[in-house]
C-alpha cells in the first residue's frame with residue numbers, strides 16, 4: 001500500500017522551466033510537456049496567460065493545486081509552483097495525475113449520491129403536495145355536491161307521498177335508486193380522500209363480530225339471490241364473539257369486497273368466511289375471506305386494481321365509483337393489515353386479509369354492551385334499506 | 390497583445406458551471422455529469438464592439454457547497470466572477486445571499502454576475518415565485534442545455550470588464 005502512495009506522491013515526474021519577464025521560455029526540460037526555448041509561454045496554455053500578471057505583485061512564490069493542463073497532445077493534472085528570480089521566474093510543474101484521478105472518482109460518487117438524494121427528497125415532497133391538493137380538492141368538491149343531492153332526495157321523498165300513477169311511481173323509484181347510488185359514490189370519494197389525507201381515524205370499540213357477520217349474511221344472501229347466485233357463509237367457531245376494533249371500517253371493507261364479488265359474478269357463488277388463525281392472551285388473529293366465481297383477475301393486474309379509479313371491467317363502470325378496492329386497501333393499511341388476492345382466470349378470485357384484534361378476557365352479555373353493538377351505522381342502514389328490503 | 394481577462398465560475402457542485410462554459414466555448418452540451426476537480430481553464434475571444442475584442446480566460450472551478458473553502462490561489466488576479474446556482478436544487482440557492490457576500494469579500498471590486506441555471510427543467514412562473522420567496526435576485530436565468538442566455542451572460546461580463554478597466 002505504501003508503495004502505491006509513494007508512487008502517487010513522491011515518484012511523480014517534475015518539469016522545470018525558466019521564463020524571462022517578457023514571457024519567453026529561456027530553458028525547459030521536456031519531462032512532461034514539449035516546451036521549446038524561445039517560444040512564448042502564455043501561448044502554450046491560457047493558465048499561463050492569466051497568471052503572468054501576478055508577477056507584477058510583491059509576492060515571491062505562487063503555488064497552484066490541481067490545474068488541468070493540456071499542451072500539444074498531453075493532458076495532465078498538475079500542481080504548479082512559480083518562483084520569482086532576478087532575471088525571470090522559475091516554473092515547477094508536478095504531475096499528480098494519478099493522485100488526482102483517484103480523488104476525482106471519490107468526488108464523483110460523493111457528489112452524485114448527494115445530488116440524487118436531494119432530487120429524490122424534492123420529488124417526494126412534490127408528490128405529497130400534489131396528493132394533498134388532490135385530496136382536499138376532492139373533499140371540498142364532494143361536500144359541495146352533498147347539499148344539492150340532499151335536496152333532490154328530500155324532494156323525491158315528498159314526491160312519493162303525493163298521488164302518482166304507476167308509470168310515475170316507477171320513474172320515481174328509479175330516481176330514488178339513482179340518488180342513493182350517487183350518494184354512496186360520494187361517500188366513497190370522501191372516504192378515499194380522507195384515507196389519503198390521513199384525516200381518517202379509527203375508533204377502537206368492543207363490538208359483536210357475530211352480529212356483524214349475521215348482518216352481512218342477511219344482506220348478501222338477499223343480494224345474491226337477486227342475481228341467482230348462491231351465497232355461503234362460514235364463521236369459525238373459535239372466533240370470539242366480541243372483539244375490539246373499528247366495526248364500521250371492518251364492515252366497510254367487507255361490504256366493498258362483497259359488493260365487488262356480486263357485481264362481477266354472473267354465475268356460481270360468493271363466499272364469506274371468518275377463520276381463526278391464532279390466539280394470544282388478549283389478542284386474536286383472524287382471517288377474513290371473500291371468494292367469488294367471477295372471471296378471475298390476471299396476475300399482471302393484481303397491483304393496479306387496488307389503485308384509485310381503476311376498474312378492471314370498464315363495461316361495468318356505471319355501477320359504483322370504482323374506488324371500492326382502493327378504499328379496502330387504504331382502510332386495511334390503517335388497521336395494520338394488507339389485502340391479498342389469489343385468482344385464477346376463468347375460475348374466480350379470493351380476496352383475504354388478516355386482522356389482529358383485541359378481545360375481552362370474559363365475554364360480555366349483550367345487554368352490557370354499549371349501543372355500538374346493536375347500532376347500525378348510517379351507511380349500513382341505507383344499504384340494508386336500499387337493497388335488502 | 391489583446392486585452393485578456395480572468396473570470397472565475399463559482400457555485401455548488403453539479404449546478405452546470407462546466408456545461409455553461411462548454412456551451413459558450415464549443416456550443417455543445419452533454420447530459421453526463423463529470424465532476425470537476427481543481428480547475429479547468431479555457432479561453433474564448435469575444436467581440437464587444439466592432440473591431441474591439443476581449444479575450445476571456447474562464448476558470449471553471451471545482452464546485453463546493455461551502456464557498457469559504459475555495460483555494461485563494463484560484464482567485465488571484467481575477468477580473469470577473471460568475472456565480473451559478475441550480476434552479477432545480479434549492480440547496481444550491483438557499484444560502485445564496487450569504488454565499489455572494491463571502492464572494493464579494495474574497496473578490497472586492499470585481500464585477501459579479503449571478504446565474505440561475507437549468508431553467509429548461511422548470512416552469513418559469515413557479516421559479517420566479519420560489520426565487521422571490523428566497524429573496525434571490527439573479528442577473529440571468531440560463532440553460533446550458535438549450536443555450537438560453539448563455540452567450541448573453543458572458544457577453545455581459547465582457548462588456549462589464551471592458552468598461553470596468
Ligand SMILES: Nc1nc2c(ncn2[C@@H]2O[C@H](COP(=O)(O)OP(=O)(O)OP(=O)(O)O)[C@@H](O)[C@H]2O)c(=O)[nH]1
Pocket residue numbers: 111400401402403404405406407408409419420421422423424425426450451452453506507508509510531532533534535
Ligand atoms: N437540463 C439541464 N441539465 C444541465 C444544465 N446544465 C448542466 N446540466 C447537467 O447537470 C449536470 C452537472 O453539470 P456540470 O456542468 O458538470 O456541473 P458543474 O457545476 O460543473 O459541477 P462540478 O464540476 O461538480 O462543480 C450534468 O449532468 C449536466 O448535463 C442545464 O442547463 N439543463
Ligand SMILES: [Mg+2]
Pocket residue numbers: 406407408423424425449450451452
Ligand atoms: Mg464542473
